[in-house]
Amino acid sequence: MTTFAIGVDLGGTNLRIAAVDEAGNLISKTTLETEVSRGRDAVIDELCRATEQTREKYRGHADLCGIGVGVPGIIDSETGRLVESPNLPGWSDYDVKGDIERRLGTTVILDNDANVAALGEQWLGAGRGAETMCLYTLGTGVGAGIVLEGKICRGWNGMAGELGHCNVEPVGYPCKCGSHGCLEQYASATAVVRLAREGLATGAATELRSLAPAALDSLAIYQAAMRGDAVAKAVFNRVGQTLGLGIANVINAMNFPLFVIGGGVSSAWDAFAPALFAEVRLRSYVYAATTAEDGSGKGGRKRPTVIKRATLGGDGGLFGAARLAMMESATRNA
Amino acid sequence: MTTFAIGVDLGGTNLRIAAVDEAGNLISKTTLETEVSRGRDAVIDELCRATEQTREKYRGHADLCGIGVGVPGIIDSETGRLVESPNLPGWSDYDVKGDIERRLGTTVILDNDANVAALGEQWLGAGRGAETMCLYTLGTGVGAGIVLEGKICRGWNGMAGELGHCNVEPVGYPCKCGSHGCLEQYASATAVVRLAREGLATGAATELRSLAPAALDSLAIYQAAMRGDAVAKAVFNRVGQTLGLGIANVINAMNFPLFVIGGGVSSAWDAFAPALFAEVRLRSYVYAATTAEDGSGKGGRKRPTVIKRATLGGDGGLFGAARLAMMESATRNA
Numbered sequence: 001m002t003t004f005a006i007g008v009d010l011g012g013t014n015l016r017i018a019a020v021d022e023a024g025n026l027i028s029k030t031t032l033e034t035e036v037s038r039g040r041d042a043v044i045d046e047l048c049r050a051t052e053q054t055r056e057k058y059r060g061h062a063d064l065c066g067i068g069v070g071v072p073g074i075i076d077s078e079t080g081r082l083v084e085s086p087n088l089p090g091w092s093d094y095d096v097k098g099d100i101e102r103r104l105g106t107t108v109i110l111d112n113d114a115n116v117a118a119l120g121e122q123w124l125g126a127g128r129g130a131e132t133m134c135l136y137t138l139g140t141g142v143g144a145g146i147v148l149e150g151k152i153c154r155g156w157n158g159m160a161g162e163l164g165h166c167n168v169e170p171v172g173y174p175c176k177c178g179s180h181g182c183l184e185q186y187a188s189a190t191a192v193v194r195l196a197r198e199g200l201a202t203g204a205a206t207e208l209r210s211l212a213p214a215a216l217d218s219l220a221i222y223q224a225a226m227r228g229d230a231v232a233k234a235v236f237n238r239v240g241q242t243l244g245l246g247i248a249n250v251i252n253a254m255n256f257p258l259f260v261i262g263g264g265v266s267s268a269w270d271a272f273a274p275a276l277f278a279e280v281r282l283r284s285y286v287y288a289a290t291t292a293e294d295g296s297g298k299g300g301r302k303r304p305t306v307i308k309r310a311t312l313g314g315d316g317g318l319f320g321a322a323r324l325a326m327m328e329s330a331t332r333n334a
Numbered sequence: 335m336t337t338f339a340i341g342v343d344l345g346g347t348n349l350r351i352a353a354v355d356e357a358g359n360l361i362s363k364t365t366l367e368t369e370v371s372r373g374r375d376a377v378i379d380e381l382c383r384a385t386e387q388t389r390e391k392y393r394g395h396a397d398l399c400g401i402g403v404g405v406p407g408i409i410d411s412e413t414g415r416l417v418e419s420p421n422l423p424g425w426s427d428y429d430v431k432g433d434i435e436r437r438l439g440t441t442v443i444l445d446n447d448a449n450v451a452a453l454g455e456q457w458l459g460a461g462r463g464a465e466t467m468c469l470y471t472l473g474t475g476v477g478a479g480i481v482l483e484g485k486i487c488r489g490w491n492g493m494a495g496e497l498g499h500c501n502v503e504p505v506g507y508p509c510k511c512g513s514h515g516c517l518e519q520y521a522s523a524t525a526v527v528r529l530a531r532e533g534l535a536t537g538a539a540t541e542l543r544s545l546a547p548a549a550l551d552s553l554a555i556y557q558a559a560m561r562g563d564a565v566a567k568a569v570f571n572r573v574g575q576t577l578g579l580g581i582a583n584v585i586n587a588m589n590f591p592l593f594v595i596g597g598g599v600s601s602a603w604d605a606f607a608p609a610l611f612a613e614v615r616l617r618s619y620v621y622a623a624t625t626a627e628d629g630s631g632k633g634g635r636k637r638p639t640v641i642k643r644a645t646l647g648g649d650g651g652l653f654g655a656a657r658l659a660m661m662e663s664a665t666r667n668a
Contacts (some may be wrong), residue, residue, distance in 0.1 A: 074620075074623075076623075076624075076635075078635055078636065078637055079635070083623055084619070084623070132490070146587075146588075153588070154589070155588055155589020155590065155591075156466070156589050156590060156591035156624075156637055156639065157589055157620065157623075157624050157635070157637050157639075158589070159589045159620040159623070159624070160587065160588050160589035161587070161589075162586040162587070162589075162619075162620055163586065163587055165586050165618070165619065165620075166583045166586050166587060167502075167579055167582065167583055167617055168501075168504065169504060170502065170503060170504075170579060177619045178616065178619060178622070179582075179616055179617045179618075179619070245501055245504060248501065249500045249501055249583055249587075250587055252496040252497065252499045252500050253480075253494065253495070253496070253497055253500060253583075253584055253587065253588070254480075254487070254489055254494050254587070254588070255488070255489020255490050255491055255492070255493045255494035255495075255496075256489065256490060257489075257490040282512065282513055283499075283501055283513045284499070284513075285418070285496075285499065285511045285512060285513070286408075286491065286493040286496055286499075288512070289408075289410075289417050289418070289491075289493070290410075290490075290491050290493070301410075301412055301413070301491070302412065303412055303490055303491050305490065305491075
């Protein structure tokens with residue numbers, strides 16, 4: 001009998017449930033709307049109902065080894081509670097793991113959505129074959145996850161990988177975390193739109209001015225940048241420069257081999273990558289000493305630092321959540 | 335028979351050799367001047383001669399399990415060479431390990447001086463009992479070393495822990511690494527003197543003005559700060575703020591439990607610590623969520639993030655180099 005795990009990706013917009021086998025094949029996938037406005041209980045009800053359905057579907061045909069759930073927010077590994085979840089207002093200090101377990105009558109393993117997405121990319125995506133890597137997810141916010149020697153890096157309180165809140169501009173734009181100048185305020189889709197508005201406000205000539213306010217999104221700004229619009233190009237230069245500064249700091253600190261960039265804004269790679277690589281080279285002599293301009297090892301070295309795009313798109317978190325459940329099961333049975 | 339290791343600390347000013355037993359007792363210690371001006375060969379000659387003397391002294395009385403050497407500079411783990419050593423001009427791309435091994439006729443283990451100092455603090459100093467910690471050494475430059483689950487964190491190329499080159503001011507003071515605004519340019523003894531000179535240049539009233547240029551060192555500036563001199567206080571506020579920003583970024587990324595501050599400038603702890611803690615709290619909500627104002631765990635948590643002074647003074651590197659040799663020997667014999 002095939003062994004499989006259920007991966008759940010609880011997003012602020014969608015709730016997705018997948019059955020994945022040990023080789024990484026997607027057996028089934030369910031996508032539902034996350035009706036955040038109906039409140040926490042309704043969302044968790046829906047999550048448990050859909051998970052239960054997936055479980056029932058394969059009962060007798062395949063062995064379920066575990067259920068993994070990716071949650072947008074910081075989970076305190078000591079208390080098991082959600083510390084903060086900007087995309088799930090009112091969920092703070094909520095025992096999400098305990099609640100799901102009570103309803104399903106089984107243990108589940110829970111982690112931050114960016115952490116499980118990093119594990120997914122490391123298992124089946126851009127990080128395949130790498131033991132250690134760091135994923136940045138440039139979406140509404142900037143999420144990040146670190147896989148260290150094959151395992152999610154959680155740190156002392158389960159809060160490692162908050163790279164979206166690393167500082168790139170000490171006197172910078174205010175962040176809802178209480179600081180100002182966090183990477184998230186320069187490299188997220190939200191930031192791209194704000195930076196474009198700031199560019200418009202200078203009165204500079206730009207095709208963005210012809211767009212209706214609601215049409216000014218990161219895709220439209222990217223397309224303008226690729227057509228050579230100076231204001232739009234400056235926006236993505238800033239995205240690349242700040243992301244490059246953030247990555248350079250992590251390289252200097254941890255000398256990780258691989259950085260993978262995912263999330264919606266990563267589709268604008270062509271627009272921000274040149275500024276990103278220039279900044280990493282300027283800010284990290286660890287990078288500059290080991291990595292040639294073409295990305296290969298410098299001076300005959302076999303170990304350059306690689307920075308590249310994610311390959312699993314929005315499914316990284318689903319695969320990663322399933323993988324996490326498989327790893328947990330293997331540890332439990334060892 | 336007692337088992338011991340030899341630890342060597344090759345500094346830009348002093349060359350020190352110690353025999354340390356497995357319990358961490360210092361059996362003997364030799365301090366020589368590092369005559370850098372006489373050239374690399376003369377320094378390595380002297381190092382090998384003094385190491386040989388220590389080895390001979392205990393032959394037949396104690397078992398030597400290994401020799402560890404801390405070197406100021408970045409060692410490429412792939413090539414085994416010194417990539418850069420600001421304090422040892424002309425030593426770049428030098429096979430220091432191979433050269434010492436050929437002269438001594440035995441294997442030695444080599445690491446960056448800040449890495450071995452971190453291991454020393456973790457073994458016998460402020461990090462005793464901690465499996466993971468990060469040491470900043472605020473000296474002529476800012477060195478750093480990370481101990482991860484009991485071992486020196488080296489990273490992909492052996493260059494991890496370059497926290498002195500993490501950026502704290504994107505449009506900042508030029509650094510010899512090629513970037514500008516590195517932490518080293520704000521929190522080293524060299525930076526303290528430069529910041530004081532910048533304060534003097536504004537024309538502000540300060541007792542520092544009465545000092546002869548040669549007497550304007552970090553100790554004199556610290557003493558002025560503690561007497562309430564505004565210019566001197568501003569210098570150490572800047573030291574604390576930038577170090578706090580650098581530490582906050584590492585907490586957000588890695589959620590390490592312990593940060594230890596050593597080196598000469600750490601003697602000015604009272605002058606910079608308030609700004610440091612305020613900045614870490616502002617910039618890291620991982621810190622703010624877990625750590626109360628008095629440094630204990632917040633909201634009943636047992637796991638605050640701790641930031642404190644080193645306790646081994648200049649001997650951390652010696653003990654750490656010896657410890658490294660012991661760990662290497664244990665791995666070899668396992």
